[in-house]
Amino acid sequence: MGMQGDFFQLLKEQGYQLGAPVAASAGVEIPTATTILAFKYRDGVLVAGDRRATAGNMVMYDRTDKVLEIDRHSVMAIAGVPATAYEMVRILEHSFKYYRRTQLQELSFEGKLRAVSKLLKENVAAALSGTGAVAPIFAGYDVEQEAAKIYFYDILGAEFEGVEYAVSGSGSPTIRGILHYLNTWGEQPLNAMPEEQAVIHALRLLTSAAEFDSATGGVNREANLYPVIKLIAAGGVGAVPEATLKSLFETKVVRHV
Numbered sequence: 001m002g003m004q005g006d007f008f009q010l011l012k013e014q015g016y017q018l019g020a021p022v023a024a025s026a027g028v029e030i031p032t033a034t035t036i037l038a039f040k041y042r043d044g045v046l047v048a049g050d051r052r053a054t055a056g057n058m059v060m061y062d063r064t065d066k067v068l069e070i071d072r073h074s075v076m077a078i079a080g081v082p083a084t085a086y087e088m089v090r091i092l093e094h095s096f097k098y099y100r101r102t103q104l105q106e107l108s109f110e111g112k113l114r115a116v117s118k119l120l121k122e123n124v125a126a127a128l129s130g131t132g133a134v135a136p137i138f139a140g141y142d143v144e145q146e147a148a149k150i151y152f153y154d155i156l157g158a159e160f161e162g163v164e165y166a167v168s169g170s171g172s173p174t175i176r177g178i179l180h181y182l183n184t185w186g187e188q189p190l191n192a193m194p195e196e197q198a199v200i201h202a203l204r205l206l207t208s209a210a211e212f213d214s215a216t217g218g219v220n221r222e223a224n225l226y227p228v229i230k231l232i233a234a235g236g237v238g239a240v241p242e243a244t245l246k247s248l249f250e251t252k253v254v255r256h257v
Contacts, residue, residue: 005107007098008091008118018087018122029055030131035171035209035216036066036077038139038150039179040164040191041198044233045139045148047077048202050171050210051225052217062217067228071096072236074112074140079169080155084132088119109142113151113159120157127155135168141232148232164190171209171216178205195231199240200252202229207253219249 036049049066052059067077068089076092078085095115099107107115116138126132133155141148152166153159160166164183167175182201183190193201203219206227210218219226226245231238 005099005103007095008115008122010098011091018084018091018119018126029058030081031055031060032080032082032133032215034079034169035167035175035206035213036079036137036169037167037172037175037179037202037205038077038137038152038162038165039183039198040148040150041193041195041231042191043195044141044231045150046198046202046229046231047075047137047139048206048227048229049077049169050206050217050227052215053082054215057214059217062220062223062225065228067230069230069237070112073143073232074109074138075230075232075237076116077137077139077168078134079136079172080134081132084123084126085134085136088116088123088134088136091119092116106143108144109140109149112140113138116151116153117157117159120153120155124156137162137166137168139166139232141234141236143234146234169216171206171213174209174212175205178208196248198231199229199244200248203227203245203249203253219253221246221249 031053038045038047047067051062051064053061053064067075069075070092076089092115096107123132135155137152139150150162150166151159152162165179207218209216226242229240
């Protein structure tokens, strides 16, 4: 990334340490956020997450935002310990801004990927101690190549490209199976789906995950609680409004008997 524009390097020089390992006290459950997904659709990439954070078998919080905007063309979706993930997102956000202001140009998409991987590698000690494990999905629109891209990471910072889709978190086995089925035998591959169809599928996928995984929150209509769904296309990142999610859920997801 170049030392001149590396905000994280600057932090380290000032004595900052990401994810300092803390000995996990016996019997203390660390809250984790679960179930995120990303897939390419016709105009770009959709990234979604349910809202639940759990600690062991307890629901800690049902209004977590797991899909976080880093800059105009990239988001990080979080599975793992929210506190660590939020800290990473803040560092990345400032890092991309710092690069833009010091180098007078945008950081390349490859540069952004290296920054994510570097942060996760710095966090390895905390991840292995069980207090800071994060397995995120990084997705965005590569302006130079005019293409949507999806990458996912393990807790040690290894990077993998999800060519058409990626999933992470406890509800991911259910979602991965459905995405494979849709992409292989659906009426059209995922990357040919128009925006509304993509959003409908995201709602159905998270609803299916909630059916089989207690740590996935799904939709709570009584509490007016819907997943966070963001779309990244050439024009930038946009969140799907709650009213749209509510309407699509009522008409395309709920089974009317």
